[in-house]
Amino acid sequence: MPSVRITELSVHGFRNLQGVRLAADARANVLLGSNGQGKTSALEAIDYAASLRSFRGATRAQLVGHEADGAQVLLRVEGAAFSHEYRVKLTRTTREILLDGKRPERAVEYFGGASCVVFQPGDLELVQGAPELRRRLLDRILVRVVDGYGEALKSYAKALRARNMLLRERHPDLRAVQAFDLPLARYGSAVVRARESVVGDLVRAAQSALEEITQTRDVISVAYRARAPGDAVAYAAMLAAGVQGDLMRRTTQQGPHADDLSLSWSGRPARVVASQGQTRAFALALRLAELHVVEARSGSTPALLLDDVSSELDRTRIERLFSLVGRLGAQVWVTTTDPAIADLLPGARRFEVRDGRVSLTAPSAG
Ligand SMILES: Nc1ncnc2c1ncn2[C@@H]1O[C@H](COP(=O)(O)OP(=O)(O)OP(=O)(O)O)[C@@H](O)[C@H]1O
Ligand SMILES: [Mg+2]
Numbered sequence: 001m002p003s004v005r006i007t008e009l010s011v012h013g014f015r016n017l018q019g020v021r022l023a024a025d026a027r028a029n030v031l032l033g034s035n036g037q038g039k040t041s042a043l044e045a046i047d048y049a050a051s052l053r054s055f056r057g058a059t060r061a062q063l064v065g066h067e068a069d070g071a072q073v074l075l076r077v078e079g080a081a082f083s084h085e086y087r088v089k090l091t092r093t094t095r096e097i098l099l100d101g102k103r104p105e106r107a108v109e110y111f112g113g114a115s116c117v118v119f120q121p122g123d124l125e126l127v128q129g130a131p132e133l134r135r136r137l138l139d140r141i142l143v144r145v146v147d148g149y150g151e152a153l154k155s156y157a158k159a160l161r162a163r164n165m166l167l168r169e170r171h172p173d174l175r176a177v178q179a180f181d182l183p184l185a186r187y188g189s190a191v192v193r194a195r196e197s198v199v200g201d202l203v204r205a206a207q208s209a210l211e212e213i214t215q216t217r218d219v220i221s222v223a224y225r226a227r228a229p230g231d232a233v234a235y236a237a238m239l240a241a242g243v244q245g246d247l248m249r250r251t252t253q254q255g256p257h258a259d260d261l262s263l264s265w266s267g268r269p270a271r272v273v274a275s276q277g278q279t280r281a282f283a284l285a286l287r288l289a290e291l292h293v294v295e296a297r298s299g300s301t302p303a304l305l306l307d308d309v310s311s312e313l314d315r316t317r318i319e320r321l322f323s324l325v326g327r328l329g330a331q332v333w334v335t336t337t338d339p340a341i342a343d344l345l346p347g348a349r350r351f352e353v354r355d356g357r358v359s360l361t362a363p364s365a366g
Pocket of ligand 2: 039040041307308
């Protein structure tokens with residue numbers, strides 16, 4: 001299967017990164033450096049250029065370097081038969097995206113090509129944290145594999161905001177509130193259908209990734225309980241039936257904005273029973289499942305960005321992870337403070353990250 005290969009990365013004014021320009025290895029790249037030098041920021045810049053979201057949940061103003069007027073990230077991505085340049089320019093308040101120097105006409109055109117999967121310390125929250133993080137996992141997958149999903153999600157959010165604003169008025173106008181039922185039903189049901197279509201594959205892939213990483217037969221499950229029907233007519237009827245409750249609570253209660261994935265470990269809620277190590281393994285399994293689903297549906301293997309794996313996984317699990325990645329053929333980017341981790345990826349191109357600058361440290365053995 002063809003895979004996403006980031007061959008060139010330039011970053012200016014993003015977090016503490018300055019004047020970064022590097023030519024990447026097609027298979028494996030390691031960013032080595034002490035704490036606070038810019039390793040996570042480099043992965044964040046890559047994923048930001050690909051997904052237009054910060055995996056640390058940062059706003060544009062937080063991403064632009066304290067001393068910079070704006071930030072710019074450029075990725076060159078090469079496949080078997082193409083080469084594309086993704087460029088994103090940020091100021092504290094604006095964002096401009098360019099695909100091969102032109103504004104992309106449709107979002108899927110942009111998101112389709114440079115897809116990345118990130119595993120980072122904050123991913124423990126996928127298992128333990130708020131539902132929003134699990135919805136974001138689904139959404140990250142779906143914007144890349146379902147045509148029109150990103151647009152449906154945006155239109156849904158817009159209609160929801162407007163309806164909720166009306167519900168919060170002192171004397172809500174029922175007719176005005178219900179004028180939003182049609183768009184909510186249309187876009188909301190499309191979001192639900194897309195989410196339902198992907199969960200089965202996601203849980204199967206997560207289970208097999210977990211077995212591979214832990215070499216145990218612990219059973220995990222991921223269930224999607226949609227809060228609204230995937231049929232637009234039934235959806236509209238649900239909104240009509242619930243409008244009195246919405247008026248009382250001053251908000252739209254049902255819909256994909258309130259969805260959650262329920263995760264269980266050996267039949268019990270994972271948040272409650274999984275140990276630290278099991279929680280980490282579950283989170284990693286979900287990320288590898290994201291990679292698998294995007295690969296299966298888009299026909300190309302995303303690049304895998306692993307932030308600070310040695311703080312998350314023991315050496316044996318890291319070795320299994322690297323060998324799995326090798327078999328998948330995914331390009332991998334690893335950050336670490338520990339050169340011994342880099343040694344587990346023979347042939348990887350090594351870069352040193354120091355004070356916001358990135359330099360090649362040793363020629364690739366490959
Ligand atoms: N907008 C910003 N402008 C300038 N510097 C920033 C900005 N945001 C964060 N920083 C700083 O950038 C530096 C690099 O942060 P980063 O998280 O990339 O470090 P790291 O190399 O991953 O460190 P660790 O090994 O501790 O995870 C930190 O000193 C951080 O305080
Ligand atoms: Mg870091």
